[in-house]
Amino acid sequence: MTSRTMRAGARLAALLAALPTAGCGPKLLNALVPDDGYRVEHGVAYGDLPRQRLDVYVPDELTGPAPIVVFFYGGGWESGSKGEFRFVGQALAARGFVTVIPDYRVYPEVRFPTFVEDGAAAVAWVRRNIGRFRGEPRQIHLMGHSAGAHIAALLALDQRYLAAAGIEPGTPESLVGLAGPYDFLPLTGATLKRIFAVDDMAETQPITFADRSAPPALLLHGENDGTVRPANSEHLAAALAAAGNRVELKLYPNLDHVALVAALAAPLRWLAPVLDDVTAFLRATPPPAS
Numbered sequence: 001m002t003s004r005t006m007r008a009g010a011r012l013a014a015l016l017a018a019l020p021t022a023g024c025g026p027k028l029l030n031a032l033v034p035d036d037g038y039r040v041e042h043g044v045a046y047g048d049l050p051r052q053r054l055d056v057y058v059p060d061e062l063t064g065p066a067p068i069v070v071f072f073y074g075g076g077w078e079s080g081s082k083g084e085f086r087f088v089g090q091a092l093a094a095r096g097f098v099t100v101i102p103d104y105r106v107y108p109e110v111r112f113p114t115f116v117e118d119g120a121a122a123v124a125w126v127r128r129n130i131g132r133f134r135g136e137p138r139q140i141h142l143m144g145h146s147a148g149a150h151i152a153a154l155l156a157l158d159q160r161y162l163a164a165a166g167i168e169p170g171t172p173e174s175l176v177g178l179a180g181p182y183d184f185l186p187l188t189g190a191t192l193k194r195i196f197a198v199d200d201m202a203e204t205q206p207i208t209f210a211d212r213s214a215p216p217a218l219l220l221h222g223e224n225d226g227t228v229r230p231a232n233s234e235h236l237a238a239a240l241a242a243a244g245n246r247v248e249l250k251l252y253p254n255l256d257h258v259a260l261v262a263a264l265a266a267p268l269r270w271l272a273p274v275l276d277d278v279t280a281f282l283r284a285t286p287p288p289a290s
Contacts, residue, residue, distance in 0.1 A: 029087040029265040036060075038093040040086075041133065046102065046125035047118070051109075054102035054122055055082050057089035058133050062096070065136035067173075067282065070100045070123055074146025074179075074261075077115055077195050078107045087265040095279045098135035100126055104151070107195045112204055116161055119151045123172070124165040139287050142172040143278070145261040146228060149180025153206035153236070157214050174285045175217040176278055179260050181228045182236040183207040210239035216246040218281040220274060222255030250277055 041056040059066065069092050073080045082101040092099040102122035104115045127137050144152035155161050156175040163169075183205055187193050202208045217240055219233040230251060237249040252260065252272040263271040264278075 027084060029262060029267070030084070032267045033087045033090045033265055034094075035090075038090060040089065042083075044125075046122045049105065051103045051105045052118060052121065053082070054100055054125070055089065056130075056133050057093040057099040057101070058135075059093045059096055059098070062098075062134045064134075065131070065139075066096055066098045066134055067139040067141065067287070068100065068126060068130055068135040068137070069097045069141045069143050069176075069282070070102070070126055070152075070172075072104070072119060072142075072144035072148030072151045073101065074144070074148045075106065076191075077112075077147045077150075078191070080106065080148075088261070091264045091266070091275050092278075095275070097141075097282065098130060098133055100130070107191070111194065112196045112198060113154075113161075116151050116154050117164070119155050120161040120165040120167075123155060123162060124167055127167055127171060136287070138170075138173075140172045141174045141176065141282055141285070143176040143178070144180065145178040146180065146257065149177035150182065150206060153177055153180055153182055154209070156217070157206050157209035157211075158203075159209075159213065169213075172215055173287070174215050174282065176220070176281065177217065177233065177236075178220045178274075179222065179225055179228050179257050180206070180219070180232060180236075182232045184228075184232060207236050207239050210236060210243055210245075212243045212245065214240055214243065214245045216281075216285050218248045218250070218278065220250050220252070220260060220277065222252050222257060222260040222272075224254060225257045225260070227257035248281060 037060055039058050043053045046052050046054055071088050073085050082103045085101050089099045104118035130137050142152040142156050156172055196204045219237050221230040221233040237247050240247040262268050263274040
């Protein structure tokens with residue numbers, strides 16, 4: 001083993017040890033991912049407020065309009081920043097997807113459903129404007145991790161949000177959820193009870209809207225996830241399948257909540273084939289008819 005390989009191994013070992021620390025993993029991962037093969041348009045406004053900004057990752061070599069992935073990060077509906085998830089933008093851009101990562105307002109500035117409405121506004125911006133980044137506006141896929149998967153799932157399953165943002169039925173083409181809370185009642189934490197202080201709690205749960213109109217879905221979860229129970233993905237997958245939808249469920253042994261999304265990053269793809277599974281699913285989803 002060369003000294004360079006030993007140093008790389010030591011860096012990865014330190015990174016893996018740090019992953020369980022909230023907020024630490026993304027920053028370290030970004031320092032290790034490639035910074036070429038794509039360009040980034042930072043801080044594009046999709047609304048008037050400071051948190052209504054998004055980053056667009058465009059692959060360098062596109063032969064034609066490319067499918068789009070809008071990725072919503074997690075953070076318990078309380079935190080997060082699009083800049084922390086360059087490793088996700090790089091991973092998807094390297095597979096040929098124009099990738100959009102929006103910020104959205106979080107608690108305590110806002111409560112449910114405002115962050116979902118921000119997500120809808122971001123998708124509406126994409127639908128109207130992504131053509132100038134060589135994206136195909138008729139091929140928008142929604143993806144998210146943790147709280148971001150909750151937002152993506154509500155946008156995909158509860159058609160009222162995108163309709164209110166001016167998007168016609170048929171968007172998105174698919175849903176990819178990583179470790180999402182889709183069926184998490186009853187609420188147990190005081191903060192969650194404040195975030196989701198609504199009269200009809202069923203409105204907060206993506207599983208409520210798992211009907212025949214749902215787009216194809218890929219639900220991914222680590223079996224060792226102690227933050228969001230894998231049963232959330234299992235329950236939603238079962239409900240979507242029972243309604244007659246195309247749905248795939250993948251559970252990864254030995255992955256926890258953070259390692260699942262970290263496995264998208266170039267240095268950690270040996271953890272599990274998360275990126276390969278996402279890519280295969282997206283490419284198998286047919287584009288809309290002309």
